[in-house]
Amino acid sequence: MVFDHLFSKILAGADWCARILVMTSAAIMVIVVSAQVVMRYVFNSSFDWADEISRLAFVATIFIAIPLGIREGTHVSIDMLVSRLPAMPRRTLARLMNLIAAVLMIIVFWTSIITAQVTWSERLGTIDLTSSVFFFPIIIGAAHATLHLLYLSLYPAEPSP
Template sequence: MIQKPFLWAHKDSGVNKLFAILDKIIAGINKNVAVIGMALGIAITAINVSVRYIAGFYPEIGSLTWAEEVARYCFLWSAFFGAAYGFRKGVHISVTMLVEKFPPALAKTCVLLTHILNSIFLGFMFYASLMVCYLNYEIGYMSEALHEVPLWVFLLCLPIAFLGATYRSIEKIYEVSWTDADKVVKNAEEEMIHDSVIKD
């Protein structure tokens, strides 16, 4: 029990079911927001470019003054939620060559420590981004183009995405904790290859 502090949860069907539900919800939100944000950003940019081109012949048409800012925030939401989704798929860059040379127990300790430090950093970023949204709310900053929309609404992608990424990192701590030391590095590599190929 000391070596595997989360083993009880791993064997509990209720906890596993809870993890499965959370996994589907968070993965669905991250993936869909990333895809929709990217699609909207591209569509708005393309439409704005077309309108500006036509406006060269018909100046009275003008251009979409809000398009550039909205497209920028669409790409921002897409990037951050896509990055959070990347934690689930294990597609973020990592160098395991050195860890692979370590004895199993030391390799597991290094991987576990990496996820712990990662969770602390992401948790801090969640708090910091939450404070950014709160400060913008307190000051009352509004969007430059959409004057009726508060700026903090667009910035909500930061705390939400960092919260999802923090959960994923803590989930990795849980997984590594109950995994046998001699299987940690191998499982991580197999998971990365599997999730990079399998689409969900």
């Protein structure tokens, strides 16, 4: 019971940080793309760095938001068969699926770290950053998603009827 409380507190803190990061990166994306449109169509000029910054913000928005969708249960699923099962098999199947998804997220996490290491010396074209920066949100999102999936495996939500 103490572990459950501690685990949920850690997840709540990670969720709060993720929400802030998602809102910030989405705002950056909207501001940069809007400024780029104004620059191109009003001033017939552009920012060299706008494409890379907006792509990085897009990647961050998507991958940091994945664990929040897992927590809320808002990701798309097909439950035509599962919804017809009795409560106990449904809960067992949910635990198993969450555990399998956690293993897959660990693979994504680990593979992203390896890819970031391999691409560390590559630089982005317009800003002096490593191209590995695109893998940071994937690493963070996969680790956070793994925690949520493990939590759901250990403490499944009550099945809906």
